[in-house]
Amino acid sequence: MSTKMQWVYTEKVKDHFVNPRNVLDDEDSFGADGTGMVGSMACGDQMLVAIKVRDGKIAECRWKTYGCASAIASTSMMSEMVTGMSLEAAYHITPKQITEALGGLPEHKFHCSVLGDKGLRAAIDDYLEKNGLENPFTKSVANIVCECVGVTDQAIEAAFKAGAVSYEAIQTATGAGTVCGKCREKTEAILEEMEHLYGKNHE
Amino acid sequence: MNSRFVYFDNNATTPLDPDVRERFIQALDLYGNPSSMHMFGRQAHEGVEWARGEVARLLGSLPEEILFTGGGSESNNTVLKSVLHPDFPRRKGKVITTAVEHPCILETAAFLKRFGVPVAILPVDSEGKIDMNRYVDELDDSVALVSVMLANNEIGTIQDIADIAKLAKQHGAYVHTDAVQGVGKIPVDVEELQVDYLTASAHKLYAPKGVGALYRRKGAPLFPLIHGGHQEKGLRAGTINGPSIIAFGCAAEKAGSLLDEEYIRLLRLRTKMRDGILASVPDVMINGHPEDVLPGTLDVSFFAAEGESILLSLDIEGIAVSTGSACATGSLEPSHVLMATGMDAELAHGSIRFSLGRFNTEEEVDYLLEKLPPIIERIRKMSTISRKEVHQ
Numbered sequence: 140m141s142t143k144m145q146w147v148y149t150e151k152v153k154d155h156f157v158n159p160r161n162v163l164d165d166e167d168s169f170g171a172d173g174t175g176m177v178g179s180m181a182c183g184d185q186m187l188v189a190i191k192v193r194d195g196k197i198a199e200c201r202w203k204t205y206g207c208a209s210a211i212a213s214t215s216m217m218s219e220m221v222t223g224m225s226l227e228a229a230y231h232i233t234p235k236q237i238t239e240a241l242g243g244l245p246e247h248k249f250h251c252s253v254l255g256d257k258g259l260r261a262a263i264d265d266y267l268e269k270n271g272l273e274n275p276f277t278k279s280v281a282n283i284v285c286e287c288v289g290v291t292d293q294a295i296e297a298a299f300k301a302g303a304v305s306y307e308a309i310q311t312a313t314g315a316g317t318v319c320g321k322c323r324e325k326t327e328a329i330l331e332e333m334e335h336l337y338g339k340n341h342e
Numbered sequence: 343m344n345s346r347f348v349y350f351d352n353n354a355t356t357p358l359d360p361d362v363r364e365r366f367i368q369a370l371d372l373y374g375n376p377s378s379m380h381m382f383g384r385q386a387h388e389g390v391e392w393a394r395g396e397v398a399r400l401l402g403s404l405p406e407e408i409l410f411t412g413g414g415s416e417s418n419n420t421v422l423k424s425v426l427h428p429d430f431p432r433r434k435g436k437v438i439t440t441a442v443e444h445p446c447i448l449e450t451a452a453f454l455k456r457f458g459v460p461v462a463i464l465p466v467d468s469e470g471k472i473d474m475n476r477y478v479d480e481l482d483d484s485v486a487l488v489s490v491m492l493a494n495n496e497i498g499t500i501q502d503i504a505d506i507a508k509l510a511k512q513h514g515a516y517v518h519t520d521a522v523q524g525v526g527k528i529p530v531d532v533e534e535l536q537v538d539y540l541t542a543s544a545h546k547l548y549a550p551k552g553v554g555a556l557y558r559r560k561g562a563p564l565f566p567l568i569h570g571g572h573q574e575k576g577l578r579a580g581t582i583n584g585p586s587i588i589a590f591g592c593a594a595e596k597a598g599s600l601l602d603e604e605y606i607r608l609l610r611l612r613t614k615m616r617d618g619i620l621a622s623v624p625d626v627m628i629n630g631h632p633e634d635v636l637p638g639t640l641d642v643s644f645f646a647a648e649g650e651s652i653l654l655s656l657d658i659e660g661i662a663v664s665t666g667s668a669c670a671t672g673s674l675e676p677s678h679v680l681m682a683t684g685m686d687a688e689l690a691h692g693s694i695r696f697s698l699g700r701f702n703t704e705e706e707v708d709y710l711l712e713k714l715p716p717i718i719e720r721i722r723k724m725s726t727i728s729r730k731e732v733h734q
Contacts, residue, residue, distance in 0.1 A: 147654075156651075157658065162724050176726070183648060183667060183676065183691040185726045205725045207650035207667070318675055 148209060149242035155212035160219050163189050163201035171201070173269060175261025178254045179286050179319070184210050188218075188258035192266055197221050197229050202258065206251060209244050213237050213252035221259060230263050230276040232256050234289075253289030284325050287318035295329050306330060346660040348706045352546075352699030353495050353523060353639060354664055359548035359700065361596060366550060366589035376582040377573060386584040393591025397555050400594040401540060402531035409556045409564075409574050410587050414522040414543035415446035417556035418489075420567040420578070421518045421539045422450040425486050426457055427565040435486025436460040438515075440472050441682035442499075443491050447520060448678075451489075460484070468683050469631040470499030478509065485515040492524035492535075496666060496679040496695055497630030498639030500528065507536040516562055522546055522554075526597030527636055528605065538562040544586065548700060549593035553586040604700060608637035611698050611707055615640055618711040623718050629680065629693065638698035641666070643680075643689045646727040647718050652694055655717040661710055666693035 148156075163169060171189035178185040184206040191199040200218040204210050217237050221229040234252040238244045244252060260276075267274045281291035290313045298312035306327055310316050316323050349357065358366070369389060374382025376390045391405070398405040411417045424430055425437060439451050441463050448463075455461045462480040464472045472490060481488075488510040493500045507517040518539035524530055525542040532540055540557040544550060558564045564577055571579030597604075616628055619642060629641040644652060649667025656663055666677035667690070675681075676690035685693075696710070 153658075156654065159724060164723075180688040180691070180727070183687075187726045203724055203726045205646065205727050206648055208654045210648075211651060211724060 148212070148244065151216075151240075151242040152209060152212040152244065155215040155241065156208045159211055159215040161199075161201050161215065161222075163187065163203045166203075169199075169201055171262075173262045173264070173266025175258050175263075175265055177258045177261050177283075177286070178206070180205060183207065184251060184254050186210070186214055186254050186258040188214070188255075188262040190259070190262045190266060192226065195226055197224050197226065200259070200262075206254075207248070209241075209248040210251035210254065212241055213244070214255040214258070216240050217252075217255040217259060226263055226266075227276060230260055232259065249289065251289075253283065253291075254286075257283050284329065285313075285315035285318075285322040287322075288314040290315035290322075292329055295326060299330065304330075304334075346709065348661045348702075348709060350696045350698060350702065350706075350710070351662045351664050352702075353636075353695065353697035355545050355551065356548045356699050357701060358550065359593060359596060362549050362589050362593045365592040366585055369585035369588035372584055372588070374584075376584050377571075386582075389588040389591075390582055390584055393587045393594070396591035396594040396598075397542070398557075400525065400530070400598045401542065401555075401557055402533050403540075403557050404560070407532075407557055407560060409558060409577055410582065410590075411554045411556050411574075411578055412580075412583075413545075413552060413554040414444075414520065414541050415554075416567065416578075417541040417543075417554045418444070418446045418518075418520055419450050420556060420564065421541070422447065422454060422487070422489060423567055424563060424565045425454065425459060427563075430486065430563050430565065432484070432486045434459050435515075436462065436480075436482075436484045437487045437489065438462045438464065438477070438480050438485055438510075439489045440464045440466060440491065440501075442466050442470060442494050442496075442679045443489070444495060444520060444522070447489055447491070459486075464490075466499075466682050468685075470494055470497045470629075470679070470683055471631060471634070472501060472506070474502075474505070477506065481509060481513050481515070483513050485510065485513055487516050487518060489518040489520065492519045492521040492530065492540075493528065493636050493639075494630070494679060495523045496639075496677055497641045497683070498523075498636035499631040500524065500634040500636065502634075503535045503537060511536065523636060523639075526594070526601070527608075527638065529601065532557055532559070539564070544590035544593060547590070547593040547597050549589045550586045553583055553590050555590070600700070605637050608698050608702075611702060611704060612637055612640050614704065615696060615698075615707045615710065616642075618707065619714065622711060622715045627689070629683065629685075638702075640696045640698075641680075641693060642696070643685070643693040644718055645689065645692060646725045647692050647721040648725075649692050649694055651721045652692070652717060655721065656710075656713065659713045659717075661713060664695045664697075666695065667691045 172192045174189045187203045189201045237252045281293035303312040372386040374386040376387040394405045516538040520541045522543045526547045538559045542555040544553040568579045625645040627643040649665035680690040
């Protein structure tokens with residue numbers, strides 16, 4: 140029996156967990172151009188992403204996380220992937236791309252990588268705002284509605300289209316609102332919008 | 343690669359004791375159906391009845407008051423679901439249980455509720471003890487069953503079952519205790535506890551999985567969960583699992599003979615571990631009751647370090663523990679036991695349970711105390727929560 144056999148994640152996840160890249164050692168001396176903090180301690184995942192921007196590209200990406208092994212590994216991986224990337228490309232990086240680069244994560248760990256890309260996006264938003272620049276990216280990406288489970292507005296829309304037309308059905312289909320429940324209002328607002336777009340009895 | 347393996351997860355399950363293993367392997371040859379009348383059946387039957395006597399001896403009961411089941415969850419389900427039976431005295435009477443029970447009690451209680459049974463879930467204090475005032479408030483003559491665990495699987499807190507039972511009897515209620523974590527670790531005597539039903543499980547006693555015991559006081563109402571056979575006095579249908587039951591008997595015999603010395607030894611190891619962690623890792627909190635606690639259970643919350651990260655870092659060093667952090671189990675909700683003690687979700691996510699058992703040594707505790715501090719330090723360095731915030 141070896142520890143290799145016992146490890147529940149891929150070797151890549153283990154590598155990034157044990158040897159995390161680009162950890163933000165000292166926030167003050169780093170001198171970030173933009174920072175983003177996402178997630179909730181109550182859900183067990185909180186992430187801080189700090190970036191330096193040069194010529195419209197991410198020159199450096201540093202991070203900290205209170206989270207599990209896959210949260211640490213996915214943020215570490217994300218920080219490597221986006222370094223040198225244009226702001227636009229970085230803004231559109233998806234949790235799927237991060238998890239694929241890690242060689243996959245168990246399904247129930249997907250929300251950890253969702254928070255990684257959301258943290259980066261929050262840092263880019265912060266950079267643009269601080270520099271008085273218009274944000275041309277926001278409309279083209281999905282927004283997280285349920286932070287605990289990492290459910291986006293796009294996922295809610297897809298579930299609605301597939302027949303989940305009540306709040307309870309959305310909960311069952313996506314997991315949204317099943318932990319702290321604070322996203323209920325946001326989810327119901329999206330449901331209302333969907334009803335307007337597709338009709339109340341859409342199935 | 344690490345070549346050392348240390349198992350500190352004995353509350354989840356225990357390794358097979360070599361003596362139990364040997365007896366189990368021998369018993370596999372007793373393939374006769376214990377219910378058969380021929381020689382092969384009689385041999386197996388004899389082994390099962392010997393085991394019944396050993397389990398009864400460990401619990402201070404009569405052998406005929408012991409029923410073998412498929413495990414602790416089945417024993418608990420059998421007792422709780424009996425209140426739904428039309429012949430249960432004061433059918434649909436109230437059931438009282440606690441917020442820190444195993445899910446097989448809490449989910450069965452929720453199931454009873456759906457059938458119209460009134461259920462009261464008692465809160466606990468910060469050390470995991472039930473609120474006796476609330477208990478007394480809930481007690482009245484409508485109560486059919488009180489079910490309170492003897493010792494908690496996560497934080498190890500031991501409840502005052504004898505007091506709880508005494509009060510319940512004043513109202514004519516039956517009393518059940520889920521003693522799965524207590525049996526074999528602390529003295530358990532059904533007469534002293536004054537319970538009507540008690541649940542025990544073999545795999546927490548260094549025996550194989552898939553077999554449990556249910557003590558039922560003579561005359562206490564009980565109805566089968568599994569129908570379709572006359573086995574176990576018609577209370578639990580299904581071919582009797584002879585080899586596992588015989589191994590259970592062997593495990594019970596050994597647990598009884600080692601009880602006192604193991605209690606002292608494990609308490610010493612736990613104290614060493616607790617003091618060592620407190621001395622070498624800042625910002626930690628020890629959970630559970632300071633005195634009324636299982637000798638081998640130590641639950642610790644580490645501020646600003648998430649549980650699954652600690653668990654997996656220890657795993658890399660060959661040390662197996664479990665966590666109250668939901669992220670390790672796939673759910674996002676932290677342990678219901680820790681939350682019931684009033685702990686913040688943030689802190690519960692950073693909790694680790696070290697559960698020691700018969701095969702753990704002092705040297706292993708030293709190994710943990712060597713490996714743990716740098717792991718916590720490393721995880722905290724990456725954490726969004728600074729030590730500054732921790733001290734606030």
